[in-house]
Amino acid sequence: MFMSVLTLTAALAVACSSNNCPLDNTVTCNYYFYDSxxxxxxxxxxxxxxxxxxxxxxLYTYRIVGYPTITSKTRIDSLxxxxxxxxxxxxxxxxxxxxxxxxxxxxxxxxxxxxxxxTLVFDYFNLRNNDTIYIxxxxxxxxxxxxxxxxMFHRITGVKNTNAAIDKLEITNPNVNxxxxxxxxxxxxxxxx
Amino acid sequence: MNAKxxxxxxxLALLSSLILLLSVELHAQEPGERPKPTLYVVDxxxxxxxxxxxxxxxxxxxxxxxxxxxxxxxGVFEGALRVNFKNKYFxxxxxxxxxxxxxxxxxxISYETKxxxxxAGLDINMLKNxxxxxxxxxxxxYGISKFNYDISGPEQTDKIWGVSQPxxxxxxxxxAHWIEFIAGVQVxxxxxxxxxxxxxxxxxxxxxxxxxxxxxxxxxxxxxTSGTCWGATYNLSFDxxxxxxxxxxxxxxxxxxxxxxxxxxxxxxxxEQTKEETE
Numbered sequence: 442m443f444m445s446v447l448t449l450t451a452a453l454a455v456a457c458s459s460n461n462c463p464l465d466n467t468v469t470c471n472y473y474f475y476d477s478x479x480x481x482x483x484x485x486x487x488x489x490x491x492x493x494x495x496x497x498x499x500l501y502t503y504r505i506v507g508y509p510t511i512t513s514k515t516r517i518d519s520l521x522x523x524x525x526x527x528x529x530x531x532x533x534x535x536x537x538x539x540x541x542x543x544x545x546x547x548x549x550x551x552x553x554x555x556x557x558x559x560t561l562v563f564d565y566f567n568l569r570n571n572d573t574i575y576i577x578x579x580x581x582x583x584x585x586x587x588x589x590x591x592x593m594f595h596r597i598t599g600v601k602n603t604n605a606a607i608d609k610l611e612i613t614n615p616n617v618n619x620x621x622x623x624x625x626x627x628x629x630x631x632x633x634x
Numbered sequence: 635m636n637a638k639x640x641x642x643x644x645x646l647a648l649l650s651s652l653i654l655l656l657s658v659e660l661h662a663q664e665p666g667e668r669p670k671p672t673l674y675v676v677d678x679x680x681x682x683x684x685x686x687x688x689x690x691x692x693x694x695x696x697x698x699x700x701x702x703x704x705x706x707x708x709g710v711f712e713g714a715l716r717v718n719f720k721n722k723y724f725x726x727x728x729x730x731x732x733x734x735x736x737x738x739x740x741x742x743i744s745y746e747t748k749x750x751x752x753x754a755g756l757d758i759n760m761l762k763n764x765x766x767x768x769x770x771x772x773x774x775x776y777g778i779s780k781f782n783y784d785i786s787g788p789e790q791t792d793k794i795w796g797v798s799q800p801x802x803x804x805x806x807x808x809x810a811h812w813i814e815f816i817a818g819v820q821v822x823x824x825x826x827x828x829x830x831x832x833x834x835x836x837x838x839x840x841x842x843x844x845x846x847x848x849x850x851x852x853x854x855x856x857x858x859t860s861g862t863c864w865g866a867t868y869n870l871s872f873d874x875x876x877x878x879x880x881x882x883x884x885x886x887x888x889x890x891x892x893x894x895x896x897x898x899x900x901x902x903x904x905x906e907q908t909k910e911e912t913e
Contacts, residue, residue, distance in 0.1 A: 461859050461860060492794065494794075494795060494796075495795070536794055538794075551794055553792060553794075553795045554790060554791075554792035554795065554797065554799070555792060555795070555797050555799055556795065581845045581846065582790065582801060582803065582846060583846060583847040584743055584745070584785045584787065584846065584847050584850070585847045585848050585850070585858075586850060586858075586859060587736060587737070587738035587741060587743040587744070587745050587850055588738045588740065588741060588743075589741070590741040590743060590787075591741075591743060591787050591788075591790060591801055593790060593792075
C-alpha cells in the first residue's frame with residue numbers, strides 16, 4: 442500500500458511539472474495598417490521607424506556662403522572667428538527600430554520597460570514630413586512560471602499622433618504581451634478604393 | 635362500460651375468496667374434533683439494522699502533503715473533519731497550511747508563499763454493503779485560498795532604452811478558487827483508526843492572476859503549469875462516535891406451521907430493543 446502511494450506520488454509529481462514556456466516570448470506592441478475606411482492595407486512607401494530615447498545632444502552647425510556646412514557636437518570657436526554663422530540646436534537621442542521597410546502591413550515594436558510614455562517617429566521616404574506617435578502605457582513585470590523567466594508586459598492607456606500621413610490611431614487591445622495580437626490600428630489618410 | 639367490467643371482476647373475486655375461506659373453515663372444524671393450536675417453527679431469521687441518519691464524526695490528517703513538503707519545494711499540513719450520514723454520505727471540511735519555496739536554477743527566479751486554504755465538499759460511499767469497515771468513495775470539493783506571494787529574480791534590463799531595475803516584489807495579494815473530483819478508498823487498520831488514499835482531479839475556477847502574472851503555486855491546489863492538475867492524499871483517520879445515535883434492530887422471521895397442509899407464513903417481528911452498532 443505504502444509503495445503504491447509512493448509510486449503514485451512520483452507519477453503525479455512528473456505530471457504536474459511539465460514545461461509550458463511559450464516558444465515565442467518576445468513582447469511587442471503590434472501596429473496594423475488600415476485606410477480611412479477601415480480596410481487593411483500595405484504601405485507602399487519606404488518607412489523608417491525610430492524611437493526617441495531619454496537624453497539629448499547639443500549640435501553646433503556652421504555655415505558660410507561658398508563652403509560646405511560643418512556640424513559638430515562641440516563648439517568650434519575658430520570657425521566663428523573665420524566668419525561662419527553658428528546655429529545651436531538640441532538633438533534628442535533616438536534609436537532606429539525599423540529601417541526602410543517596404544510594403545509593410547504591420548509592425549511589431551518593443552515598448553519601454555520603465556517609462557510610461559513612448560515617442561515613435563515614422564519617417565516616410567516619399568513624404569517631406571514625418572509622423573510622431575505618442576503612446577502612454579503602464580508596465581507590468583511578469584512571472585508565470587519560474588522556469589520561463591521574467592517578462593515586462595504593458596497596458597496601453599492612451600495614444601496621440603501627428604497628421605502628415607496618419608489619419609488617426611485606434612487602440613484595439615490595450616494588453617501588450619507575447620500573444621501577437623493586434624494592439625493598435627493606424628488609419629492612414631485616404632482609401633484604397 | 636369499463637366500470638361495469640371492473641365491478642364484475644370485483645364481485646367474482648369476492649365470491650371466490652368467500653368459497654375458499656369456507657372450505658378452509660370446513661377443513662379445520664371437522665365434526666367432533668376440537669380445534670388444536672397451530673405450532674410454528676422458525677425457518678429462517680434475518681436481522682436487519684435500520685441505520686440512524688447520524689453515524690458520528692471522523693478526524694483525519696494527510697500524510698502525503700507532509701512527505702511532499704520534505705521531498706520537494708512545496709507541501710501541505712492538512713486536516714479534515716468529516717460527518718457520517720448513514721455510512722453513505724460524508725460531508726467534509728478540509729483545512730490546511732501550504733508552503734512553497736522554489737528557485738529555478740536556470741532563470742534564478744524565486745517564488746514563495748505560505749498560506750492557509752479551505753476545502754468543503756461531499757464523499758459518497760459507493761460500496762453496496764455500507765456496514766463493512768472498508769469504504770470506496772467518490773466525491774467533490776470546492777476549494778478557496780486567499781494568499782500573498784513573493785517573486786524575485788535577476789534585474790530586468792531594457793536593452794533599447796538602456797535601463798535596468800531590480801526584480802523583487804513582495805506580498806502580492808490574490809485569491810484563487812477551484813473544484814476537485816475525488817476517488818478514494820479507506821480501510822480499517824485498528825479500532826477506530828482507518829487509513830486510505832485518494833486521487834484528485836483539480837480544475838481551477840480562478841487562478842488569482844494579478845498584474846504580476848499567474849501565481850506559480852496556489853495553496854491547496856498545487857502548481858499552475860496547466861489548466862488542470864492531479865493531486866493525491868494519504869490519510870490517517872480516526873472515527874469519533876460522539877453524538878452517534880443507536881441503530882434500531884428489526885427481526886425478519888420466516889416461520890411455518892408444523893402441519894404440512896398449511897403454507898409457510900412470514901411474520902415480521904419488530905423488536906423495540908435497540909442494539910448498539912458493533913462497529
